[in-house]
Amino acid sequence: MAWNSGLIQRILDFDARNFLLDSLPKNATGMEIGVHKGDFTKRILERTSPELLYLVDPWKYESSSKYKNSWYGGWLGGSQERMDRRCDAVKQRFAAAISRGKVKVLRAYSSDAFASLPDAHLDWVYIDGNHLYEFVKSDLEQACRCVKPGGLITGDDYGEGGWWEGGVKRAVDEFVATRDDVELVCIKKCQFILKKR
Numbered sequence: 001m002a003w004n005s006g007l008i009q010r011i012l013d014f015d016a017r018n019f020l021l022d023s024l025p026k027n028a029t030g031m032e033i034g035v036h037k038g039d040f041t042k043r044i045l046e047r048t049s050p051e052l053l054y055l056v057d058p059w060k061y062e063s064s065s066k067y068k069n070s071w072y073g074g075w076l077g078g079s080q081e082r083m084d085r086r087c088d089a090v091k092q093r094f095a096a097a098i099s100r101g102k103v104k105v106l107r108a109y110s111s112d113a114f115a116s117l118p119d120a121h122l123d124w125v126y127i128d129g130n131h132l133y134e135f136v137k138s139d140l141e142q143a144c145r146c147v148k149p150g151g152l153i154t155g156d157d158y159g160e161g162g163w164w165e166g167g168v169k170r171a172v173d174e175f176v177a178t179r180d181d182v183e184l185v186c187i188k189k190c191q192f193i194l195k196k197r
């Protein structure tokens with residue numbers, strides 16, 4: 001029974017992410033914040049055929065206990081050497097798209113990656129990096145500067161709980177409530193889609 005409901009949850013999550021991918025414009029310029037091993041990157045490339053996709057991740061092992069249950073801290077993260085190997089593997093995995101100029105890997109914190117981009121440069125952003133409230137708040141603000149009017153600001157893990165203590169939900173809810181240049185398009189499972197007016 002528990003096994004079945006876990007499987008059903010995974011199918012529903014997969015489906016919600018496909019819904020989000022189908023909401024993104026095709027042949028566009030986008031950015032994935034938080035790449036990990038590139039599994040979602042692969043789906044972005046297959047489903048949206050971007051003109052240019054920025055992949056942003058510092059692949060930095062975080063030793064603070066705050067991150068002990070994250071994919072880049074504690075036991076799951078392992079060590080900085082493991083992060084370096086993860087980054088190399090992503091570059092290898094998408095080598096063909098990188099050589100065609102379709103994918104650019106920015107090994108950086110999202111704040112630095114955004115700072116390197118001009119205003120209104122992107123058609124969409126997918127936020128799935130550091131889920132703590134302050135980081136998501138900053139990602140949303142920077143994403144709003146970097147997307148074109150009509151562009152989409154999207155992301156993962158909207159909901160209560162997690163090691164980030166609901167930081168994504170809090171930041172997104174506040175952002176939608178306080179910005180009149182942004183509207184909520186939809187929330188589906190843990191995926192959120194906002195539009196810049």
Ligand SMILES: C[S@@+](CC[C@H](N)C(=O)[O-])C[C@H]1O[C@@H](n2cnc3c(N)ncnc32)[C@H](O)[C@@H]1O
Binds near residue numbers: 034071
């Ligand atoms: C949940 S994983 C991303 C998963 C990926 N989007 C997927 O669905 O396959 C979070 C990633 O965010 C990265 N990360 C952590 N802090 C970050 C930051 N400040 N800016 C960008 N990425 C960050 C981590 O290194 C980690 O690889």
